[in-house]
Every structure is written in structure tokens, then in C-alpha cells.
Amino acid sequence: MSNARIYSADQIKKIDPDLDLLSLITRKTAESSQTLVFRKEEWKLHILTTNNFPQLFHQVEDRLEIQWYETVAYYTNDEWFSLAYNWYQKLESKTQQLEEARRQRILASGQDAVAIIRKLVDDHKGMSDEEFLFQILVLSYQAWASDVHFQAEESGVVMRIRKDGFLQTVIIFPHAWWKKYLMKLKYMAWTKMNVDITSQDGRFEIHVPKLDGGSYWVDVRVSVMPWLRWESVVMRFLDSSKWLMTFDKIWFGKYHLDLLHRQLDKHYWLILVTWPTWSWKTTTVYSLINHLNNPDKKIITLEDPVEYELPWIEQSQINRDKGYTFEVWLTWVLRHDPDIIVVWEIRTLEAAEMVINAALTWHLVISTLHTNSAIESIARLVNMWVKPYMLATALNAVIGQRLVRRLAHNETYTPNSADDAYIKEKSAEIAAVNSKLLPTYAWTLLRPKWWERARTTWYEWRTALIEMLDVDDTNTQAIMTWKNAVEISDIAQKNAFLTLEHHAIIKVIEWITSLAEVRRHLWK
Secondary structure (H helix, E strand, O other), rough: OOOOOOHHHHHHHHHHOOOOHHOOOOOOHHHHEEEEEEEOOEEEEEEEEEEHHHHHHHHHHHHHHHHHEEEEEEEEOOHHHHHOOOOOHHHHHHHHHHHHHHHHHHOOHHHHHHHHHHHHHHHHHHHHHHHHHHHHHHHHHHOOOOEEEEEEEEEEEEEEEEEEEEEEHHHHHHHHHHHHHHHHHHHHHOOOOOOOOOOEEEEEEEEEEOOOOOOOEEEEEEEEOOOOOOOEEEEEEHHHHHOOOOHHOOOHHHHHHHHHHHHOOOOOOEEEOOOOOOOHHHHHHHHHHHHHHHOOOEEEEEEEEOOOOOOOHHHHHHEEHHOOOOHHHHHHHHOOOOEEEEEEEOOHHHHHHHHHHHHHHHEEEEEEEEEOOOHHHHHHHOOOOHHHHHHHHHHHEEEEEEEEEOOOOOOOEEHHHHHHHHHHOOOOOOHHHHHHHHOOOOEEEEOOOOOOOOOOOOOOEEEEEEEEEEEEEHHHHHHHHHHHHHHHHHHHHHOOOOOOOHHHHHHHHHHOOHHHHHHHHHHH
């Protein structure tokens, strides 16, 4: 039983109700029983009623007490209860506002999502730590970020996102906040919360909501590292539904696509994929694996780390602490009778020789190397003391890749005489390889334009510059005789090899990117 009290109109007007508690009793039930909930103290609910319908009131009270609530009743008359009953309109208005805010968060993208993150900092007090972190991660993903960085500085903890290869500061919050958020992130990533003197890796998932009420899952890879001030955290988004695409849906044009399919149709030899950091190696390599993946082939991979799990593929992750390295793995893998072997990165001479030997024993091997171009990968392996005659015999193709930003808000301009001469020179080289690849150059290019809304010169998304070295008989002979990178490049260009620079000029003439963006990446 509840202890009854009387509430006057003035007292009701002074109540600051918890609108969320009104939903404990539906509006229809509140109207029929003239009963509503307006306050909560731990497990004690404060109820306002006219007691005009005692039987209905006691039914409501019993339902609440079944949920382990203790109730305290406050009696009033019909007129004064109608004042309180108007709180349901405020609840509906609040619900509509929250629903609209949810819709804005779901629909938000780009800089709009960044603006909402900044607003959340002011509104976070009513949110749990986990909910706050979840919201800013989802919004960061919707802002097209590839990574989220938390870095402790003297002024506070800086949150930045990497978008199209560039870091952008989003918010700065106090160190006091960071301690609890850091512990929550460690807990979510299954890392040790009491360890702060060494780096740790972990991962978790976030579900990105949809307007229809559904959601889809995105993996978040977490790296925690101690620095001078606290620990910093970097989180990378991995969305297999977004990145595991066919080649024609990412950035391989018809020329390179035809070359690529010819190489993948072969059942042996070595395909190398090379790039500098931040060139989306994950997207390209997993797309290669996904293309080759079918139940008729046995594919074995060694990765560091495994980023996407694929069906029908035996994926393994190295563990250097326990002695499970690329070299040890390659010693055993051939005993499992693979058709295709994927070695995520060649780092040592021993690994390089094992990869080449596997390719020479009639296996299709795909591996990666960090260099600035396809031609330089050959020089890198030779400088690692790989025997040139073995490399030339095993190597089938080298794919080089570099990302540049695409133009969004732009303006046309006429290039100066030096730029015009440069474009015409490279256009002649492209035409010598394949005149069908050269778009029409009308002495007009695009450059980024200042966009007031984003407060920046605006690019949006990225596209890839591709070069693919088909190691034919001529190139094989050049590698065997230990030619340098410049000589191999000259020989390759006489045999229909398009360099990254050539592909970049095609993208510039096609108004996909700007000449300044290309020069920033190719150092021209």
C-alpha cells in the first residue's frame, strides 16, 4: 500500500516531472484511471491520481509493484490532474525531437556528421559512457572516416578522424573524461584494463543503425599505445560489405582490368601488390582473394592481422611472441596442399625466398611489399639479396597503387604554359602505349574550390592510380641481367606499361582529380 498525500494546483505547477517515467503508464491508461507517474527515487515511484477510479488505480499500482517498485500516491482533483496530464504532450514532443535527432544522426554524412559529434559533447550528460562512445564512433564512420584517433595533449584529449588520407580535429575534451572513456574502450576491445606500459591490440563491433529500424555491423580494430601523457588510441573501421567489392566497382579501369584478369586466370607464379602506407592495400588484396575464392580452390592466407573473415578460406594470423612468423608458417603451408597462397607482406630475405619457391612449385602466390612503385619492388627484392634469376622466373605481375582525392566542389581553369606542356608530353607517352586510353584534352582542367559550408577547399572520396607491370619475356631478361629500376621502366614502357604518372594524367584530363593533388602524391 502507498502512503497518500494531497497535491494542490500550485504544487503541481512547481513539479519538474521526469517525462521518461510517464511511459510506465500508457497515455490511454493514464486518462482512464486518472493516474500517472512523475518522479522516481531509486525504486520508489511517485504517483499522482484523483482516485476517482480506485479499482483502476489499484490495478495500475499492482502492475508497478510487480516490477518491484514501491509507490507513493499523491491525490488531487480533476482540474488539477488535467494540468499534470498535459505532461504527456511534452513527452510526445520530446519523443518526436529525439526521433528527429535520431533521423538526423542516421542520415548525417560528411561534415554534417562531424557537426553532430561536436554537439554531442554538450549533450552527453544524459548519456552513459558506452552510449556516448558508440554515438561518436558511428557518426565518425558516417563522416567517411577510415580511422578515429584519441591523443592526450596538455590542453586536453584531442579526437581526430582521418578522412581521405587527412587528419581533421573534431573535439577536445578534458583529461578527466578520458580516463573513464579509455577504460570503457579497453573493456569493449577485450584488452587488459590494468596494463598501461605496453601497446595492446583489440577489436569490437558497432552496429550502424538504418532508418527502417535495422542495422548493419562494422568491425572496429583498436590499437592502444602508451605515450608521454596517458595512452593514445587509434581505431580503424573495417566494413566488409563496403570494401569487399569486385574490381570494376573500385578503381580498376578496363585497361588494367583486362591485364588483371589475364594474370588471375593463371594457376601459378607470383603476383606482387605494392604501395606506400595509406593506399588501401586491404581493399585491393581482399578483392583479389574474394575474386579467386570458390570451393574448387584451396586458399590459405597468413595475415597480420586478419581483418575480414571469408568463407572457404583458411586464414591464419601470425604471433611473433610465440614464434609463429611468416617464415615458420611458409615452412608448413605446402603440406596442406593449397592451390593459392596469400602472404600478407614480404619483410625478410627468408620470407621472399620461400614465397618465390612456392610460386616455382606451381602455386599461385599473392604477396605484398611496401614500395613507391611497381618497378621499385623489383629493385627492393634484389637489394634484399633475392637471386635475380629466381625472381625473374617466378614473378608474373606487379601491381602498384596510390590513392588521390576526387574533386567535388570545383572550378575550371586554363593551365599555365608549363603545366600545359607537361600534360602534352605525358599525353604523347600514353598515346604511344595505347591511343584509346587518352581522353580528349581541351586545355581546360579542374581545381578545388573553396566551399563555405565545409570551410575548406573541397575534395570528396578518393580514387586510385594504378600501374601493372606484366613480366613478359623482355622484362624477365632485364631482371635476370640485373638491370636497374630506370632501365627496367624504360623497357617496360616500350611494351605497353602505363606508369602511375600516366594514369594520374588520365584522371586529371578526365576531371576526376586535380593536377595539384597528383603532384602532392607523386612529388612532381
